[in-house]
Amino acid sequence: MVFRYFVNERPYDGVLVSRDELKKGEKFTIRYNPAHPDQNNSLETKLEWMSDTALWTYFYLLAALIVASALAGAFFLR
Secondary structure, three states: OEEEEEEOOEEEEEEOOOOOOOOOOOOOOOOEEOOEEEEEOOHHHHHHHHHHHHHHHHHHHHHHHHHHHHHHHHHHOO
8 A cells, every 4th residue: 555644744655565454544653764754664665775686686697697598509509
């Protein structure tokens, strides 16, 4: 569930993952970093650090697989 909260009248968004079903408009507690209000304890913020790392890891693994396939193909087609 996507939620919006306000700090100093500025809106911020997050994604809530909960086992408990919440109804639209129902209130719940979140934690956020006062120095960086966009950082909260939602799933979106927790996964944010991983997204760039995972993307680059995937890119390098894919590049390595392509190079390895090309080298194997060149070796076996001789």
